[in-house]
Amino acid sequence: MNKASSEIALSLEGVTKTYYIGASKIKALNNISLKLKEGESLCIMGPSGSGKTTLLKVSAGLLKPDSGKVKLFGMDIYALSDKERIKLRRLLTAFMFQEDLLIETMSIKENVELPLIIEGYSKEAREPLVEKALKNVGLENKSDRKPSEVSGGERRRISLARCLVKSPKIIFVDEPTSNLDSVTASAMLQLLKELNEKGATIILSTHDPLVAEIFNNIIYLRDGLIQKGLKIKY
Amino acid sequence: MISIKVLKPKAIIAFMLASLLTLTIANSAFALLYGFSSSMLKAMGGLSKEVLIIQEGAKSIHTSWVPLSLAESLNKLPNVKAKPFTLTPSIVNGQPVIVRGLSILFDYENKIIEGALPKEDGAWILFGEKAYKKLRLKIGDIIAIGSPKNPSLIFLIVAGVYKLGDLRDYEAVVPLNLGLALAGLPKGFVSAIQVEGIKKEALKKLLEKPYKIEIIHEAIDGQLTILDALSLPIASISLKDSKPKKLELPFGYYTFIYQASGLASNITSLLLTKDQTLNLSLKKGLFKLKAILPASVNPALISESGKEIKGFWVGDSWLFNVSQGAYILKLKNSSFKILIQGDSIFNPAFAENQQSLKVKVLWRDGTEASNYIISIKNLNGELVFGAESHTSTITIPLPAGEYEIEVSKPPYLAKAHVNVPSKEIISITLSGLSNPSKIPLEAFKRLKPSSPIEASIMALSMLIGLAASMLLALTIALTILSAFALFAIYKALYSFAKENLKLLWMLNAESSFIFKTVTMPILALSLTLSLLSSILAFILHESLNLSILGYGALTLFQFIFAYSTLLALTSWLSFQAEINKSIKEGFMH
Numbered sequence: 001m002n003k004a005s006s007e008i009a010l011s012l013e014g015v016t017k018t019y020y021i022g023a024s025k026i027k028a029l030n031n032i033s034l035k036l037k038e039g040e041s042l043c044i045m046g047p048s049g050s051g052k053t054t055l056l057k058v059s060a061g062l063l064k065p066d067s068g069k070v071k072l073f074g075m076d077i078y079a080l081s082d083k084e085r086i087k088l089r090r091l092l093t094a095f096m097f098q099e100d101l102l103i104e105t106m107s108i109k110e111n112v113e114l115p116l117i118i119e120g121y122s123k124e125a126r127e128p129l130v131e132k133a134l135k136n137v138g139l140e141n142k143s144d145r146k147p148s149e150v151s152g153g154e155r156r157r158i159s160l161a162r163c164l165v166k167s168p169k170i171i172f173v174d175e176p177t178s179n180l181d182s183v184t185a186s187a188m189l190q191l192l193k194e195l196n197e198k199g200a201t202i203i204l205s206t207h208d209p210l211v212a213e214i215f216n217n218i219i220y221l222r223d224g225l226i227q228k229g230l231k232i233k234y
Numbered sequence: 235m236i237s238i239k240v241l242k243p244k245a246i247i248a249f250m251l252a253s254l255l256t257l258t259i260a261n262s263a264f265a266l267l268y269g270f271s272s273s274m275l276k277a278m279g280g281l282s283k284e285v286l287i288i289q290e291g292a293k294s295i296h297t298s299w300v301p302l303s304l305a306e307s308l309n310k311l312p313n314v315k316a317k318p319f320t321l322t323p324s325i326v327n328g329q330p331v332i333v334r335g336l337s338i339l340f341d342y343e344n345k346i347i348e349g350a351l352p353k354e355d356g357a358w359i360l361f362g363e364k365a366y367k368k369l370r371l372k373i374g375d376i377i378a379i380g381s382p383k384n385p386s387l388i389f390l391i392v393a394g395v396y397k398l399g400d401l402r403d404y405e406a407v408v409p410l411n412l413g414l415a416l417a418g419l420p421k422g423f424v425s426a427i428q429v430e431g432i433k434k435e436a437l438k439k440l441l442e443k444p445y446k447i448e449i450i451h452e453a454i455d456g457q458l459t460i461l462d463a464l465s466l467p468i469a470s471i472s473l474k475d476s477k478p479k480k481l482e483l484p485f486g487y488y489t490f491i492y493q494a495s496g497l498a499s500n501i502t503s504l505l506l507t508k509d510q511t512l513n514l515s516l517k518k519g520l521f522k523l524k525a526i527l528p529a530s531v532n533p534a535l536i537s538e539s540g541k542e543i544k545g546f547w548v549g550d551s552w553l554f555n556v557s558q559g560a561y562i563l564k565l566k567n568s569s570f571k572i573l574i575q576g577d578s579i580f581n582p583a584f585a586e587n588q589q590s591l592k593v594k595v596l597w598r599d600g601t602e603a604s605n606y607i608i609s610i611k612n613l614n615g616e617l618v619f620g621a622e623s624h625t626s627t628i629t630i631p632l633p634a635g636e637y638e639i640e641v642s643k644p645p646y647l648a649k650a651h652v653n654v655p656s657k658e659i660i661s662i663t664l665s666g667l668s669n670p671s672k673i674p675l676e677a678f679k680r681l682k683p684s685s686p687i688e689a690s691i692m693a694l695s696m697l698i699g700l701a702a703s704m705l706l707a708l709t710i711a712l713t714i715l716s717a718f719a720l721f722a723i724y725k726a727l728y729s730f731a732k733e734n735l736k737l738l739w740m741l742n743a744e745s746s747f748i749f750k751t752v753t754m755p756i757l758a759l760s761l762t763l764s765l766l767s768s769i770l771a772f773i774l775h776e777s778l779n780l781s782i783l784g785y786g787a788l789t790l791f792q793f794i795f796a797y798s799t800l801l802a803l804t805s806w807l808s809f810q811a812e813i814n815k816s817i818k819e820g821f822m823h
Contacts, residue, residue: 086744089742102737103734103737105242105243115741118742118743
């Protein structure tokens with residue numbers, strides 16, 4: 001196992017990922033390299049199909065690249081076994097999906113506490129953490145409702161609360177404002193910014209310029225290639 | 235209850251209902267299929283150590299003809315037990331019942347649950363428990379029974395009810411002679427013989443070819459009549475010239491009787507298991523000569539050397555102990571030359587007789603029959619005359635008295651009772667030549683020892699006919715369809731839950747967590763459904779009480795449950811495999 005670095009939260013070295021759809025070959029990531037320090041934020045921009053979500057999933061340890069290295073706090077995550085990688089992901093990361101991946105038959109509270117159940121937390125240990133996460137996203141009063149009983153923006157906030165409930169070091173967020181009206185989108189971005197300011201490393205993908213205004217590092221992806229370098233202040 | 239929420243309650247309810255329905259259909263089909271096939275195996279009445287002799291090429295056990303004498307002969311082999319039986323689809327009270335004709339009721343002893351096991355043959359019938367209930371009978375009822383082979387009704391009294399715990403509980407049992415009548419079998423034939431104590435191959439070897447017998451004798455006046463194990467004459471040979479006589483006979487127990495005017499000598503009996511030579515002149519030992527004479531006659535028996543042999547009055551005749559050879563029997567006014575070859579009966583009335591009986595043998599259609607064996611027995615059952623006739627009409631010298639005439643042209647046998655003197659020609663009609671190939675030798679060539687399983691397979695395909703074949707095909711099709719349906723149901727459950735399972739995986743749930751919270755409860759549910767559906771199928775099967783030709787489908791709950799569990803487990807494994815595959819591929823497919 002690689003030795004962890006306290007400074008660099010995420011690093012990618014020559015990461016390539018190709019999809020094969022029938023006879024055609026789509027290079028989603030083409031020799032991507034980047035580094036991100038702990039507590040920083042990174043905004044991945046680009047048009048649809050540019051490889052933003054692939055880069056996010058590869059970085060989060062959810063999708064194995066064809067080549068290259070992905071390190072989380074110095075650990076080469078794809079050099080680990082599946083089991084070890086899951087443990088590491090559980091320990092350090094949270095992922096907010098583009099789609100509202102919620103279990104509709106569970107209440108908002110139950111959806112939020114799901115990562116803790118998977119981790120094996122007791123009911124007593126879960127309750128204050130869920131309460132805090134729901135409070136952070138302003139849903140403490142709707143915890144017993146079903147996801148289908150709240151608005152699209154609130155559903156997105158449930159997803160965010162589920163990410164926050166374990167206080168992860170790195171949060172991966174896929175298109176946080178898609179399908180949201182401008183007010184709700186703004187509130188969501190504000191929440192993410194506050195989290196970043198509190199010390200969480202945030203990596204998000206978007207094609208919304210409004211998002212890019214808020215976060216300090218931006219990269220542009222097109223056809224799997226980074227069009228502009230890191231640390232470009234918008 | 236996370237598993238219910240992940241798998242979605244509505245999907246689980248739909249899964250439960252669909253699984254229960256499909257499993258119940260599959261289990262019912264299996265119960266029927268298993269029931270009938272096991273029933274057929276048991277119907278053949280055999281345990282694995284037993285061999286069943288049926289007629290090769292017979293379309294079913296019901297149309298098989300096997301000589302009854304073979305059973306008697308097999309019983310003469312050391313440690314061999316042969317049980318002849320008939321098996322006939324019959325109609326009792328308008329409902330089909332398979333009727334078994336038996337001469338030995340050993341298997342039924344201590345199995346009577348109502349009424350009693352009759353001690354001797356008679357007009358009785360025993361019912362298996364299932365048949366008894368189905369027909370709603372009572373002990374002492376008089377039932378009318380008919381069969382396609384014997385349309386005239388036979389009236390029998392219900393004597394008892396037995397419970398053997400196998401398919402025979404769907405049958406009825408009658409004495410063998412009634413079984414023969416129902417089966418429409420000619421006298422001396424049964425449907426099949428169950429044999430214990432000899433291996434199939436050994437039995438096959440014993441039956442596969444006839445054996446040669448060479449009879450060496452001096453030229454003597456008289457006939458040699460050969461009786462089979464049932465004392466039916468099967469051949470008669472003239473001994474007038476001294477040429478050795480050659481015969482070919484199948485395996486069997488045979489008795490050789492020398493006949494001359496008024497004399498019948500039991501020469502020997504043998505179990506024919508190999509080629510043999512029979513030397514009539516070499517016969518040694520003491521024999522009994524029974525002279526049918528009144529006590530007042532006081533006969534004198536003189537040997538060839540002139541020695542007088544003393545006789546004893548034994549109540550109905552004079553008895554002499556003699557060795558093989560020629561003797562003169564002297565009465566008051568006459569004397570007779572007697573050749574002793576074995577235990578003999580001499581009736582001077584035959585020799586002195588001036589009476590004769592004319593017998594004409596015809597087929598049922600009125601045509602003349604020839605080449606038959608005619609035997610005449612007195613009222614004591616003793617053979618007084620036997621000959622092979624090559625013409626339809628035969629004239630037999632017989633003293634006055636009552637006699638039983640038997641005309642045998644195997645497999646046909648006709649009997650008549652006559653009073654001599656008779657002015658009329660006695661006409662005897664053979665039942666009909668419906669299948670001339672079934673003469674004993676031919677029949678023996680066609681016998682086939684089979685294991686009960688082989689016989690059952692034959693029976694399964696032929697006995698129950700097209701309807702059953704269709705039922706069989708239907709049940710197999712139902713079973714296969716049910717298995718496919720079950721796989722589809724589990725696949726649908728997976729599809730409904732796939733998004734939630736993907737979420738668990740993306741939330742970093744390990745496969746062990748998914749197994750514990752999702753697939754394990756489904757396994758428990760599957761087993762519960764399997765048990766429930768087995769109970770439902772069993773109740774359904776028992777209440778419908780389906781039968782073919784009167785045979786029910788005997789089935790066991792534990793077999794249904796085992797089958798059901800196997801189906802449910804296989805389907806569950808496919809569900810588990812689908813989840814594992816998705817986890818491995820990161821839910822990308």
